[in-house]
Amino acid sequence: EAQVTQNPRYLITVTGKKLTVTCSQNMNHEYMSWYRQDPGLGLRQIYYSMNVEVTDKGDVPEGYKVSRKEKRNFPLILESPSPNQTSLYFCASSTRTSGSGMYEQYFGPGTRLTVT
Amino acid sequence: GENVEQHPSTLSVQEGDSAVIKCTYSDSASNYFPWYKQELGKGPQLIIDIRSNVGEKKDQRIAVTLNKTAKHFSLHITETQPEDSAVYFCAASETGGTSYGKLTFGQGTILTVHP
Numbered sequence: 001e002a003q004v005t006q007n008p009r010y011l012i013t014v015t016g017k018k019l020t021v022t023c024s025q026n027m028n029h030e031y032m033s034w035y036r037q038d039p040g041l042g043l044r045q046i047y048y049s050m051n052v053e054v055t056d057k058g059d060v061p062e063g064y065k066v067s068r069k070e071k072r073n074f075p076l077i078l079e080s081p082s083p084n085q086t087s088l089y090f091c092a093s094s095t096r097t098s099g100s101g102m103y104e105q106y107f108g109p110g111t112r113l114t115v116t
Numbered sequence: 117g118e119n120v121e122q123h124p125s126t127l128s129v130q131e132g133d134s135a136v137i138k139c140t141y142s143d144s145a146s147n148y149f150p151w152y153k154q155e156l157g158k159g160p161q162l163i164i165d166i167r168s169n170v171g172e173k174k175d176q177r178i179a180v181t182l183n184k185t186a187k188h189f190s191l192h193i194t195e196t197q198p199e200d201s202a203v204y205f206c207a208a209s210e211t212g213g214t215s216y217g218k219l220t221f222g223q224g225t226i227l228t229v230h231p
Contacts, residue, residue: 107159
């Protein structure tokens with residue numbers, strides 16, 4: 001089954017304690033992204049990756065790091081989490097569909113993070 | 117960069133009525149406009165999309181319209197059913213060239229369909 005998986009699904013942590021949220025896709029997609037979802041703000045892109053070892057900042061990258069060492073994995077790292085990073089996080093992957101040039105993004109189930 | 121505004125933020129309808137959600141975008145280079153549905157506890161899922169060379173697209177009970185001159189596009193759901201209750205997001209993207217299709221999302225609309 002084609003899917004994007006994220007772990008953990010729920011996480012409660014304390015300020016300053018480093019954490020990693022993993023993301024993996026089994027569709028051989030070259031593009032992967034991380035978003036955060038906050039009420040009234042929609043989905044905002046944190047970081048994206050166009051392929052292995054190629055990453056770039058999205059709209060709200062402060063306080064986050066990513067890496068793309070393998071095509072299927074795109075972990076999100078919070079080196080020193082703060083309460084304003086409490087949010088719902090989604091990983092997504094996509095590829096250019098042949099002929100149309102369009103990209104359908106496939107989203108993971110989300111990770112709800114609470115930083116106290 | 118692109119900015120997408122979505123209205124209304126909440127929409128409540130009776131089963132069988134129609135629902136309309138509207139979005140405006142700012143970047144005239146955007147040429148791809150998808151709509152995503154997010155059910156409770158799940159990630160967003162693509163339900164319909166439209167390209168800038170098309171004015172309208174239908175898929176059963178849902179349709180999207182695009183006015184490129186005015187830079188706005190809309191989602192229309194007819195004969196709504198309780199299972200249509202969800203959060204709906206519009207998005208805009210520029211595709212082609214070296215672009216990888218970065219999506220800019222609207223703020224979301226919580227649709228509630230009452231039986």
